[in-house]
Amino acid sequence: MWNKPFEKLRRRMTCLYAAIFGALILVIVAAAYTFIWWEILAHEKENLVAQIYHEGEEWVESEEAPCSEAAIRSGKMLAYFVNADGSKVILNQLGTGEAGQELMSHKDDWPKKLNTSRLLRMQSANGVRYRYLAAVAPVIDGDKQVGRLYMFKNMEFYYHAAYKTLFLLLCMALILYFAACYFGYWLAERNIRPISNMYAKQQQFTADASHEMRTPLAVMKLAVQGLQEDEDSRLSDFAKESVNMLQSESERLSRLTENLMTLARSDENILPVYTAQVDITALCKKVASQMSLLAAEKKLQLKQEIQDNLVMQGDEMALSRLLIILLDNAMKYSSEQTQITLRVAKVKTHLVLEVRDEGCGISDDDKQKIFDRFFRVDKARSRSQGGLGLGLSLALAIVRQHGGSIKVLNNKPRGTIMYVKLPTTVK
Numbered sequence: 085m086w087n088k089p090f091e092k093l094r095r096r097m098t099c100l101y102a103a104i105f106g107a108l109i110l111v112i113v114a115a116a117y118t119f120i121w122w123e124i125l126a127h128e129k130e131n132l133v134a135q136i137y138h139e140g141e142e143w144v145e146s147e148e149a150p151c152s153e154a155a156i157r158s159g160k161m162l163a164y165f166v167n168a169d170g171s172k173v174i175l176n177q178l179g180t181g182e183a184g185q186e187l188m189s190h191k192d193d194w195p196k197k198l199n200t201s202r203l204l205r206m207q208s209a210n211g212v213r214y215r216y217l218a219a220v221a222p223v224i225d226g227d228k229q230v231g232r233l234y235m236f237k238n239m240e241f242y243y244h245a246a247y248k249t250l251f252l253l254l255c256m257a258l259i260l261y262f263a264a265c266y267f268g269y270w271l272a273e274r275n276i277r278p279i280s281n282m283y284a285k286q287q288q289f290t291a292d293a294s295h296e297m298r299t300p301l302a303v304m305k306l307a308v309q310g311l312q313e314d315e316d317s318r319l320s321d322f323a324k325e326s327v328n329m330l331q332s333e334s335e336r337l338s339r340l341t342e343n344l345m346t347l348a349r350s351d352e353n354i355l356p357v358y359t360a361q362v363d364i365t366a367l368c369k370k371v372a373s374q375m376s377l378l379a380a381e382k383k384l385q386l387k388q389e390i391q392d393n394l395v396m397q398g399d400e401m402a403l404s405r406l407l408i409i410l411l412d413n414a415m416k417y418s419s420e421q422t423q424i425t426l427r428v429a430k431v432k433t434h435l436v437l438e439v440r441d442e443g444c445g446i447s448d449d450d451k452q453k454i455f456d457r458f459f460r461v462d463k464a465r466s467r468s469q470g471g472l473g474l475g476l477s478l479a480l481a482i483v484r485q486h487g488g489s490i491k492v493l494n495n496k497p498r499g500t501i502m503y504v505k506l507p508t509t510v511k
Contacts, residue, residue, distance in 0.1 A: 090279075094272045101268030106261050113257045117250055124242060125217075129201040132219040136233050139163070140223035143233075150235060151177045159183040162216075164234040165223070174231055183214050187236055194234060195220050203239070215239045362403060364394040364435060368428050371407040375415075383420040386411070389427040396435055396508040398486050406482045407437075409475045410502050414441040417500070434488075435506045442499040451492045455480045 139150035143165070155161040156179040164187075165175035178184030186206045195202045201219035208214070216236040223231045312327055319327065368390045379386040407426075414424045422442040429436055446454060455476050479502075483490045488506035495501045 090276055094269070094276055097272035097275065098265065098269045101271060102261070102265045105264030105268060109257045109260050109264065113253045117246075117253055120249065121246055124246075125203070128217055128237065128239075128242070129219065132201055132217055132235060132237055133199055133221050136219055136221035136235050139235070140221065140233050143223060144225045144230070149175065149177060150233060156184075157181070160238050162187065162236040164236075165231055166234075167231045168222075168229045170232065178236075182208055182210075182212065183216075183238075186214050187216065187218075194218050198222050198232065204236075215243055359397050360400065362396055362398050362400045364396055364403070364428060365390055365392055367400060367404060368394075368407060368426065368437075371404055371411070372426050375408065375411045378412075379415060379424065382415055382418075384415060384418055385423045387423055387425045389425060389429075391429040394428060394430055394435060396506060398506070399482075402482045402485060406479050406504070409479045410437075410439040410504075413475055414439050414443070414500070414502070417441065417443040419443060422499075430508075431505075433508060435508060437504040437506065439502045440495050440499060442495065445494065445498060446492055446500050454492065455490075 136150075139148075142148045143150065150163040150165070151161045156177055159179070159181055162179060162184060163175065163177040164173070165177075166173050178187055186208055187204070190204060190206055193202070193204055195218055197220075199221050201217060204214075204216045204218050206214045206216075215238070217239050218234060218236050220232055220234045222229045223233050309331070312331065369388065372386060372388050372390070376386045411424065411426065418424060418441045424442075425438070425440040427436075427438040427440065480490055483504055483506070486506050488504060490502065490504045493501040493503050
């Protein structure tokens with residue numbers, strides 16, 4: 085079963101595949117349509133020039149007009165015959181209709197060189213469009229050129245046929261696109277499946293290992309505690325120091341185990357959400373008072389800007405843990421004699437929680453990574469202060485558990501702001 089991160093990844097990959105397939109389909113359709121139209125137009129141009137030569141031969145032999153009366157009336161085929169230098173009109177078969185008048189008014193657009201053709205697009209004053217293929221070729225009598233013959237072929241039929249062809253191609257492209265989307269969705273699932281399986285195994289290992297470690301760690305803590313409380317034991321100073329070290333590290337391992345189990349449950353979307361009304365004002369003041377003692381020990385000032393009468397639906401223990409994580413994280417990276425500010429207020433339908441410090445700040449690159457597990461901005465400093473690299477990962481899980489968001493901002497001129505936005509009710 086897919087979890088949310090992999091489902092989102094699958095959708096993003098599907099959108100990417102769909103965009104690629106869609107672009108390829110559009111390129112193929114455009115190329116096919118252009119090629120077909122180009123071939124038709126080239127064929128018609130060649131045929132029209134050949135027809136002019138044929139009609140010129142008919143005129144020399146019998147003075148038969150190039151176009152029939154029916155073709156002129158319908159505007160299907162028109163002709164204009166002039167002498168060799170164009171100074172005299174021998175035969176005008178443009179007719180009296182609007183199409184012929186438009187062709188005459190666009191005489192400057194006719195092809196100039198012999199044996200060439202040109203597509204004319206015109207529009208009358210009434211808004212009627214005309215599309216004619218115009219070509220010109222010489223009329224030869226023996227070895228002498230007696231004139232030049234212009235012929236015009238109505239291309240509306242081909243345009244309508246091209247539009248129908250384009251419509252059919254687009255319909256086929258749409259069908260292929262939907263098929264490509266389905267294929268992209270399947271392909272994304274196939275590509276992600278091995279990663280998802282590995283991730284699931286890693287999650288299971290983390291949960292199982294954390295669970296199995298709890299009992300031996302509890303035994304170790306009790307044993308160490310027993311050694312410390314045994315007044316009859318004559319331990320050397322080195323042994324006492326070692327016992328104290330064992331106690332410190334066993335507690336650290338216990339916190340790590342609990343954090344890993346919490347994160348494993350959050351990955352599987354089984355974090356319990358105890359939705360009860362929480363007095364956020366009282367909770368924040370309580371946590372801030374507790375953390376003020378730690379701040380004073382580290383020569384830091386913890387300032388409170390907590391709005392009164394703030395309540396929301398949520399898990400009080402989880403929200404308390406969130407505050408502790410953010411304040412503890414700020415203290416770890418703050419220099420002595422600096423200030424940490426806890427600001428909590430209601431903005432419209434959400435609660436905004438900010439923890440501001442005046443520490444060393446976080447680079448833009450690290451801002452994208454600080455919520456990753458076991459990531460530390462300053463590895464040596466975090467390790468010396470007992471950091472596990474899981475605090476902000478837990479904070480993110482708690483915020484998501486309550487349907488909120490968390491991000492890192494710069495606290496100008498120096499420091500960091502952890503900005504949390506929480507809805508007052510959990511959906």
